[in-house]
Amino acid sequence: MAPNNSNKLEAEEILQAVVVADSFDEKFMPLTRDLPRCLLPLCNVPLIEYTLEFLAVADVKEVFIVCCAHSDLIKEYILSSKWNDDTSSMKVNIIVSRSSMSMGDVLRELDSKSLLKHDFILVNGDVVSNLRLDGVLATHRARRAADKSTVMTMVLKEGAVFHGARGAPALFCINPTTSRCVQYIPIDDPAGPARQHDVALLPEVLAEHSDVAVRNDLIDCGVDICSVEVLALFSENFDYQDLRRDFVKGILESDLFVKSIYAHVVADAYAVRVRSTQLYDRVARDVLCRWTFPLVPDADALASLVIGGAAASSSAAHAAPVLYSRNNVYREKPVLLSRTTVLSKNVLVGRHGSIGAGTVLENCVVGRGCTIGKNVRLSNAYLWDGGHGWGRVYGRSRDCGQECGAERTGVVVPRGSMIGQGGGRGGMGWCCPERTRLMVDEDDESDATVVGPDGRGCKWVAEDEDDSDDEDTMSPELTMLIEEIGFSPSDLRAYLDRKALEHDLVDNDAVSESDESDDDAVEDAAEEVRATIQRALDQGHTLDNAMLELNTLKFACNLTFKDVRDEVVPCILAHVFIANDGNFKALLTRWMPVLATMLHGAKDQVDVLETVAAWFAAHLDKAKYLGTVAMVMYDLDLVEEEQFVAWFAKAEKSVETGMPAVCRAVRPFIQWLEEADDDDEDDEEESEEEDSDDE
Secondary structure (H helix, E strand, C coil): CHHHHHHHHHHHHEEECCCCCCCCCCCCHHHHCCCHHHEEEEEEHHHHHHHHHHHHHHHCCCCEEEECCHHHHHHHHHHHCCCHHHCCCCCCEEEECCCCHHHHHHHHHHHHHCCCCCCCCEEECEEEECCHHHHHHHHHHHHHHHHHEEEEEEEECCCCCCCCCCCCCCEEEECCCCCCCEEECCCCCCCCCCCCCCCCCCHHHHCCCCCEECCEEEEEEEEEEEEEEHHHHHCCCCCCCHHHHHHHHHHHHHCCCCCCCEEECCCCCCCCCCCHHHHHHHHHHHHHHHCCCCCCCCHHHHHCCCCCCCCCHHHHHHCCCEEEEECCCCEEEECCCCCCCCCCCCCEEECCEEEEECEEEEEEECCCCCEECCCEEEEEEEEECCEECCCCEEEEEEEEEECCEECCCCCCCCCCCCCCCCCCCCCCCCCCCCCCCECCCCCCCCCCHHHHHCCCCEEEECCCCCCCCEEECHHHHHHHHHCCCCCCCHHHHHHHHHHHHHCCCHHHHHHCCCCCHHHHHHHHHHHHHHHHHHHHHHHHHHHHHHHHHHHHHHHHHCCCHHHHHHHHHHHHHHHHHHCCCCHHHHHHHHHHHHHHHHCCCCCHHHHHHHHHHEEEECHHHHHHHHHHHHHHHHHCCCCCCCHHHHHHHHCCCCCCCCCHHHHHHHHHHHHHHHHHHHHHHHHHHHHHHHHHCCC
């Protein structure tokens, strides 16, 4: 009897997990027309592999992957992967639910099958995380033992209010003593006519809890520890579709259910859902920069994988390693590089690829078997397996599907553009419009107005969602804009301005009669910015609080980022070099990062250098410190090398008072940059020659 009881107990305690492979949205279209999001390559590895590795580290023994669209592709991939080997630590099961249209449908389907008998991990198939769940699980089990009404523990991560990894904006109201979530408040469309300026806490929340933290700085990781009661609650409430907006909000505000939901907040781990193309870009950069360690391209767990096929054997993995070199450059051998090819920084090149002479790659991932011709410049681009790019192709912030590319001379693919699998080939001299999503549809002819007269493909357009009756969610247009790859805050400003006109918030007659008052308002706003940063400097506010106050003030006063920078930079420099002349480098390192959220591209970087130079031109007795300021801004990645050089070339020609002295002061730093760049190119050529000899 004892052995049987032991086996029964062991079976009951097996840790299970549910992976929801569907995303139930079109944020990655047209890339997901032919491939599910969970199989899209992130740094040449399918997204679902990051999720499964995360669960394997948590000692999960059984996984249920629930899939709707492209279920045959997901099943084929799993069956041919290492997770189907006899040596796998996890048993992976595929559940096909073709009728499911939401997370609620998936959980109701699981409840009907009675596959889960005890607490389980619920996760989306696009989670990238190095979080150890041991502590989360132990805390959840302890809470369950003490409070039988506990049904869920949400895993949340601390992050700045304007952190790019945040999903749908929401407030989490948490009892800081017990970590119990007492209210969940989705934030309405910030661009709508009824823009939210305040929120309402439930009276019972204030009555039952003496201390409640209303937090707007938490990132929803898409990871939850659930009891089996969660499945039953979804079955009882067929109107529950979304896990947060419907289930969590409904349970916490319900008078019928007496259930507890807790929040486990982590600060030092990496956990992000790749829920949008913008987050795809961000997470890919984080992987290349090794923030996700040990889930990095040269790690054994990921380096041996083959996109769309079986995992390579251990011997094969060692035969074709991923070589890691400085500046986060990864090369999967064998790869053919020209002597004049430049892999600048944050670059991954897949095996069996070929890159031509004079080509420059920066912040790029190039898939396996890709051919890139001569004199191509790819920046912030993702070229998937089998892609092509020929002479003078320029890319910035784009996704490319398999077997696609820009195969003509003089092609430009700007930020936010996406080219679907099998098409989108631009014609000679083609310049793709920003945020264009191209695809090839067998039923549709190529659109010459989009791809040029000899191009191939047509523009993908999202289905009209204007009939949505969900007034609590952000408008689909704004959601897509904010979550698109290549998004910048200036895009949001343009959107808000346009919406203001559409809602008649600007009266043209009133504007013409109030020019003088507008000028006064601008000056008042500038004075408020100066007072805000000065208060932060004098009182020693935290960097996050200072950034939050400035960003809030920017939107409240309808200022541009340049408006804010022009006031903040002189205040910081005056504080550092006049009020605290003796400890200037440490103070610079502490306060200059406040500019990070105000710099969005090369133009902004050059502009901030002009602002810094203007201050030193007016304070020539401090000009000797300009080289130190430049070095700090360079080390903090506020300004890139190219922008320093571009600004200096322009500044040397300036005849403004004080500029010659400013240029003399910063010239040694510029020379150092240029010499360091030459050394990097020499080292790169030597490294490539060594690799060629090895091959």
